[in-house]
Amino acid sequence: MHIHKFEQFWIKLSFVLIAFFVATVVYGFVAMDLKVIGDHATIDPQNLADTKFGNPGVREVTRNGQTEYEVYVQTIQFAFNPGTAQPIEVPVDTRVTFYITSPDVLHGFDVAGTNLNTMAIPGQVAKFTTIFPEVREYGIVCNEYCGPAHHVMEGKIKVVPKSEFDKSNLVE
Amino acid sequence: MTFIHKYPKAAKVAKANFIVAFIALAIGGFFGFVQALHRTNVFRGFFNSGEYYTLLTGHGVLLALIFTTFFIAGLFVWGVTRSLDREPENLAYTWSWFWLMTIGTIMATVAILGGLVPDSSIRAAVLYTFYPPLQAHPLFYIGLALVVVGSWMAGADWFWSYRKWRGENPNERIPILSFMTLFTMLMWYVCTIGLALEVVGLLIPWSLGLVTEIEPLLPRTLFWFFGHAVVYFWLLPAYYVWYAILPKLSGGRLFSDSMTRIVFIIFLLLSTPVGYHHQYADPGISVGFKFYAMASTLLLLLPSLITLFTVVASMEHGARQRGGKGYLKWIGKLPWDRPAFVGCALAGIMFAAGGFSGMINASMNINLLIHNTIWVPGHFHLTVGTAVALTFMAITYWLLPQLTGRKLKHKTLALIQPYAWFLGMTLMSNAMHRAGLAGVPRRTAEPEYMGFEFEPIFGTMTEMKWQIAIGGTILTISLILFLWVVVASWLAGEKSDKPVDDHIPEPLSGVEHTPAILDNMKLWFTLALVLVILAYAFPLWEMVADGIFSPGALPRPS
Amino acid sequence: MPDEASKSTNSNESGKSWEEQDPDIVREVTIDEYKPYGTLTLTLIYFAIVALMWVFMYFVEFAGNAPSIIE
Ligand code: HEM
Ligand SMILES: [Cu+2]
Ligand SMILES: [Cu+2]
Numbered sequence: 015m016h017i018h019k020f021e022q023f024w025i026k027l028s029f030v031l032i033a034f035f036v037a038t039v040v041y042g043f044v045a046m047d048l049k050v051i052g053d054h055a056t057i058d059p060q061n062l063a064d065t066k067f068g069n070p071g072v073r074e075v076t077r078n079g080q081t082e083y084e085v086y087v088q089t090i091q092f093a094f095n096p097g098t099a100q101p102i103e104v105p106v107d108t109r110v111t112f113y114i115t116s117p118d119v120l121h122g123f124d125v126a127g128t129n130l131n132t133m134a135i136p137g138q139v140a141k142f143t144t145i146f147p148e149v150r151e152y153g154i155v156c157n158e159y160c161g162p163a164h165h166v167m168e169g170k171i172k173v174v175p176k177s178e179f180d181k182s183n184l185v186e
Numbered sequence: 187m188t189f190i191h192k193y194p195k196a197a198k199v200a201k202a203n204f205i206v207a208f209i210a211l212a213i214g215g216f217f218g219f220v221q222a223l224h225r226t227n228v229f230r231g232f233f234n235s236g237e238y239y240t241l242l243t244g245h246g247v248l249l250a251l252i253f254t255t256f257f258i259a260g261l262f263v264w265g266v267t268r269s270l271d272r273e274p275e276n277l278a279y280t281w282s283w284f285w286l287m288t289i290g291t292i293m294a295t296v297a298i299l300g301g302l303v304p305d306s307s308i309r310a311a312v313l314y315t316f317y318p319p320l321q322a323h324p325l326f327y328i329g330l331a332l333v334v335v336g337s338w339m340a341g342a343d344w345f346w347s348y349r350k351w352r353g354e355n356p357n358e359r360i361p362i363l364s365f366m367t368l369f370t371m372l373m374w375y376v377c378t379i380g381l382a383l384e385v386v387g388l389l390i391p392w393s394l395g396l397v398t399e400i401e402p403l404l405p406r407t408l409f410w411f412f413g414h415a416v417v418y419f420w421l422l423p424a425y426y427v428w429y430a431i432l433p434k435l436s437g438g439r440l441f442s443d444s445m446t447r448i449v450f451i452i453f454l455l456l457s458t459p460v461g462y463h464h465q466y467a468d469p470g471i472s473v474g475f476k477f478y479a480m481a482s483t484l485l486l487l488l489p490s491l492i493t494l495f496t497v498v499a500s501m502e503h504g505a506r507q508r509g510g511k512g513y514l515k516w517i518g519k520l521p522w523d524r525p526a527f528v529g530c531a532l533a534g535i536m537f538a539a540g541g542f543s544g545m546i547n548a549s550m551n552i553n554l555l556i557h558n559t560i561w562v563p564g565h566f567h568l569t570v571g572t573a574v575a576l577t578f579m580a581i582t583y584w585l586l587p588q589l590t591g592r593k594l595k596h597k598t599l600a601l602i603q604p605y606a607w608f609l610g611m612t613l614m615s616n617a618m619h620r621a622g623l624a625g626v627p628r629r630t631a632e633p634e635y636m637g638f639e640f641e642p643i644f645g646t647m648t649e650m651k652w653q654i655a656i657g658g659t660i661l662t663i664s665l666i667l668f669l670w671v672v673v674a675s676w677l678a679g680e681k682s683d684k685p686v687d688d689h690i691p692e693p694l695s696g697v698e699h700t701p702a703i704l705d706n707m708k709l710w711f712t713l714a715l716v717l718v719i720l721a722y723a724f725p726l727w728e729m730v731a732d733g734i735f736s737p738g739a740l741p742r743p744s
Numbered sequence: 745m746p747d748e749a750s751k752s753t754n755s756n757e758s759g760k761s762w763e764e765q766d767p768d769i770v771r772e773v774t775i776d777e778y779k780p781y782g783t784l785t786l787t788l789i790y791f792a793i794v795a796l797m798w799v800f801m802y803f804v805e806f807a808g809n810a811p812s813i814i815e
Contacts, residue, residue, distance in 0.1 A: 015444045016699040020784045021495050027791055028491040032484045034795070038802050039480065039549050046807055047814040048551040050466050052473040056732070059739045091742070111815075114469075119319050119742050120402060122467075122558050126625035127641055129812035131554045133468045136319060136402045137737035140469035143815035153638030157558035157627035159313055161320065161742065162236040165632040437769055441780070495787055499780040506778070507763060509770040513785045521768070542794055552806045554813065623805065643805070691762045694775040 051132055051142045059117050059136035062088065067115055071096050071185035072104060082109040086185075089114060089121035089134040091161050097154050097169025104171065105179040106149050114140040122157035125171060133158060146173040188688055189268060189588035196267035197589045199280055203260030204582070204589070206288055207253050208672060211575075213295075214248035215665040217241040222614065222658025224631060226651040233302070238631035239311040239744075240301035246314030247298060247330075250420070250570060252291050255333060257578045258423045259287070259340050262367045264585060265426070266344045269361035270351040274343060283339035290332025297326035301744075311744040313629065315409060316389070318400045321741040324393040331385050334378055341371035359697045360705050362443060363430055369450040370422040372711050373415055376718060377458045380411025388734075392741065399738025403470045404729050410461035411722060414483075418457040420570050422450065424577040428497045428530060430690060431581060435527040436520055438504025440693035444700040445496045449489040451704060454714050456486045459721030466553045475725050476550055482721070483548040490541060497534065503694065525597065529580020529604035533573045536611060540568025543619060560633070561622020564615045572611050579668050580604055586672060587686040592679030594686070600671045606664035614657030617650040 017025075042048040062068055070086040083104055088095045096102050104110045114123050116134040123140070124131045132140045154169035174180075190197040220241055223229040233241060263280075267273060274280040300308030300323065310322035344367055348360070360368070384405045392400050433440045440446065462479035465471050502516055510516025521527045543565040546552055556562065583600050587593055594600060624642040626633050640647060679685070703709070763772040 015701055016695045017442065017445065018499075018695075018780065020780055021442070021445065021492075021499070024495045024784070024787055025488070025492060027787075028488050031491070031791065031795065032487055035484050035487075035545065035549055035798065036481060038798070039551060042551055042802065042807065047812065048807065049813045049815055050473060050476060050551050050554065051469055051813060052476075053470055056470065056737050058737050118739070120317050120406075122627070124558065124625060124627065125811070126638065127809070128625075129551075129554045129806065129809050131467055131557050132813075133465075135406070135469055136739035138403055138468075138470035142813040144811040144813055146811050151638065153625075153635055155625065155627050155635065157630075159239065159320075159629040161744070162239060162311070164239070165235060165630045168635045168637055170637045437766065438773075494790070495780075495783060498786055499783040502780050502782045503773060503778055505782075506773050507769045507771060510782075513782055516782050538790060542797060545794070545798065546801055549802075551813075552802055555801075555806045555809060687766075689762055694778065 048129070049142070051140055054141040055139045056137055057115055057139050059115070062115065062117050066113070069185050072102065072183065073186070074181065074184055077109075080109070082111065085110060085112045087112060087114045087123065089116045089123060089156065089160075091118050092156070092163040092167040094123070094154055094156075094167070094169035097171070098167070101151070101170035101172040102154075103180065103183060104146060104173055105176045106146055106173050108176065109143055109145055111141065111143040119160050120158050121160045121167070122155070124155045124157040126153040126155050128152065131157070146171075149173050149175055188591060188684055188686070189264065190591045191683070193267050193273050195273045195277055196263055199274065199277075199284060200260040200263040200585075201589050202284055203256045203263065204586075206291065207256035207260065207578075208669065210248040210252040210256065210291070211665070212669055214245050214253060215662060217245040218249070219658055219662040221245060222654055225633060226655045227632070227634065228651070228655040235631035237302055239313065239629075240298060240309070242629060243301075243311050243313050244295070244298045247294060249575070250314055251330070251333070252294075254420045254570070254574065254578075255337055256287065256291075258419070259284075259337070261423055261426070261578075261581075261585070262340070262344060262370075264589070265363035265430070266347055266367050269363035270347050272347055272351060275346050275350060279339070280343055283336045283343060286339065287333045287336030290329040290336060293325045293329030293332065295329075297323045297329060309744055315413070317406050317409070318389065318392065318402055319739045319742050320744045321393055322744055324390060327385050327389045327393055331382075331390065334381060334385075337374065338378070341374060344368060344371060359700065359702075362440075362446060362693075362697070363426070365447060365705070366422065366426045366429065366450055368707065369454050369710075370419065370426070372707065372714070373422070373454045373457050374419050376454070376711075376714050377412045377415030377419070379718075380408045380458075380461070384408035384412070397735060399735050399740060401729070401733075401735055401737055402739055403468070404726075404734065406468070407461075407465065407471070407726065407729065410464040411458065412461070413464055414461045415457035417566075417570065418453050420574045422453060424533065424574045425449070425493055427577050427581045428493070428534060429500075431584065432497065432527070432530045433500035433504060434690055435524065435530065435584070436501040436504030437508045438500055438502070438506070439691050441496045441499040441503065442695040443693040443697045444695065444704065445492055446693075447700060447704040449492050449496075451710050452486070452489040454710055455717055456482055458714070459717045460486060462725075463548055463550075463553075466550050467557045470729075471725065478721065480548060480550040484545075487541075487545065494538065501531070523601060525594075525600035525604060526580050526584040528601065529576050529583070529607075532604050532608040533576040533580065536568045536576070536608065536615075537573035539615075540565055540573060544569065556622050558628055559622035560618045560626045560628045563628050564618030564622060567611060567615050567618070572607065576604060576607050579607075582668075582672060584686055584688075586675055587679070587682075588688050590676055590679065590685075591681055591683075592675055592685055593682050594671070595675040595679050596671045599667050603664050603667040603671065606660055606667065610657045610660030610664055612657070613653040614661065617645075617653035617657065620644050621647070621650045621654075
């Protein structure tokens with residue numbers, strides 16, 4: 015086989031580029047805590063009422079001696095519950111774990127302008143943990159087509175100072 | 187003598203495929219125009235926002251699935267016939283796959299357009315990815331299934347010609363045009379297994395009401411089993427043009443026959459076991475599978491990077507034969523005044539840019555930055571929407587004269603057309619990429635929200651909106667120019683014995699330097715199947731172990 | 745010749761190479777004399793652009809876009 019020496023060189027460089035990409039992804043994943051969601055749990059989408067999703071909202075939990083929060087969200091045609099009717103309120107600089115599922119069709123849960131971006135799939139529970147670094151409001155966008163009013167589906171996250179976090183809205 | 191005089195039957199088949207392809211392009215392109223104006227809120231008077239999704243389904247299906255498949259079929263009929271020097275083996279068979287695909291197309295199109303009729307029960311606003319539990323009318327799924335079955339039969343037709351040819355030429359190497367066709371079709375057979383399982387096994391029975399519940403993740407996963415390789419099913423025919431024809435249009439020869447074959451083999455092997463890279467943001471799929479898919483996906487950069495080198499080197503060879511000199515000055519010697527060349531070359535440049543955004547999409551965690559934002563349409567309008575579509579349009583300027591025996595008319599318009607496409611796409615696509623970085627979602631009729639504003643990092647929302655709207659308009663004008671040139675030349679081009687120089691010179695480094703093992707189709711096909719099984723058997727098993735239809739969700743009207 | 749070119753519909757009877765017949769082609773560049781310096785230059789430029797933009801996108805755009813999924 016006859017491969018020109020310039021092309022041989024280019025093929026080697028291509029391998030270098032590919033290795034470099036894989037390396038940065040792994041580095042980000044391991045050292046910079048830039049994760050993706052994985053396989054958490056399945057759930058019966060027709061019986062969410064009997065689960066924590068039946069009473070969606072923010073819960074306080076203690077893990078490793080730390081106060082953390084869990085947020086259960088249902089994405090429904092065409093709203094986030096909670097998120098649309100009332101904002102999801104969480105404290106700044108605290109670990110917050112989201113659990114998201116859908117009783118009807120596929121939706122997206124994208125906190126606009128951040129790396130929080132997941133699919134909501136009936137039958138699957140999407141789970142991810144994050145820490146909000148600043149006090150501000152974020153918009154939530156449904157970024158997967160979910161039906162004729164998909165474009166009105168939006169919500170809000172309100173990140174407040176720890177001292178102002180109002181625990182009376184927590185759910186049991 | 188040109189193609190039509192030598193192979194009148196094949197020419198007719200190829201032309202029939204092109205007709206369907208161009209009708210799909212015209213309708214789909216019009217929907218694209220409406221979308222570009224609607225999304226940006228420049229003009230929303232054509233349709234209401236609920237109907238937007240019917241149009242978007244039409245745009246995706248007619249362009250990404252129908253235009254591509256029919257054009258590819260026509261292109262491959264041309265290439266197989268010509269390179270094996272034989273008409274189709276049995277015309278009744280050949281026409282039967284053409285009509286099967288056409289009937290399927292009509293069924294799916296009727297189902298989609300039914301959504302524009304008030305209170306119609308025939309609807310299919312499920313987009314071209316048709317994720318359940320959103321449900322379309324059965325016509326939609328059955329129509330698409332017929333298109334795929336027809337495409338399988340078309341592939342079998344080309345293998346049939348090949349076998350006959352092989353019988354008569356036992357010791358010859360597979361001619362390069364046929365090689366690329368057959369390997370593309372082998373890849374197509376591997377990846378459409380997923381689609382067939384999804385559509386025939388799950389969606390058709392479900393849309394007919396034979397089963398009511400469906401597990402959404404399973405069909406979605408089967409779709410993406412097919413859904414990455416399908417992008418290579420679109421792209422490889424463009425590569426076919428770039429490898430086999432573009433060198434000659436540049437005034438040179440293909441740089442290397444062996445590299446061409448190696449590239450197609452790598453695509454056959456790796457195109458399918460990477461589908462999970464469309465599901466980085468999905469729950470229900472473990473991080474390990476996602477990582478495996480990412481590594482294989484990035485390995486797939488290799489054949490495209492090799493293509494970059496081989497194709498550019500072939501063009502440079504042409505430029506130097508045309509008197510080009512220097513490190514970069516030779517570029518000016520390329521025939522920038524010939525529509526077919528210009529279209530392919532500009533398509534290649536856009537593909538290099540689209541390649542970069544593809545690298546971002548492919549890389550697991552950074553994908554979350556842009557997943558399901560308008561960045562993604564920004565990316566694939568560079569790849570399928572330009573690298574593929576513009577190459578197909580450009581090569582039509584060279585093929586149509588061979589298929590009709592008529593010279594191209596309106597050469598100036600034909601020359602303006604690819605430049606206009608390039609300009610329009612530069613505007614539309616750069617703005618889509620940047621809007622995506624701000625979080626603007628794709629597939630959304632009115633991406634404006636009451637509770638918050640997008641905060642772009644580069645540029646302003648207003649400027650991006652206008653770039654998308656104006657870019658989309660220029661693209662539409664370019665498309666009209668293309669259709670005009672095609673129709674005018676087809677109907678009224680000057681008849682000629684030699685309407686275009688259709689000679690394809692041999693490669694610089696020819697097949698005599700190419701190892702014989704590269705032509706071993708059984709070997710590569712088996713290996714491709716093994717890789718797919720390795721990647722998919724376990725995760726699919728996990729998904730169906732709890733019952734194929736559970737956890738089950740109920741269907742929802744689209 | 746196994747290549748399809750020999751069967752091309754206008755393969756020339758004159759015995760002249762294709763290059764000699766095309767008026768735009770000023771000279772034939774054979775494989776032995778052809779060195780694709782231009783291609784190497786272009787691909788290296790592309791490599792540099794892609795690598796730089798990658799670092800920027802990954803470490804500035806993406807890593808700086810917190811909050812991110814940390815688990
Ligand atoms: C006149 C030229 C075109 C214009 C103005 C145009 C415009 C658009 C716009 C604005 C969108 C985004 C819609 C949204 O996400 O809300 C879109 C989506 C899309 N376009 Fe185009 N486009 C054109 C040509 C093409 C071509 C030639 C192809 C492929 C061959 C193509 C394939 C697609 C696909 C597959 C989608 C995604 C559909 C979906 O998300 O379901 N487009 N187009
Ligand atoms: Cu939605
Ligand atoms: Cu893909």
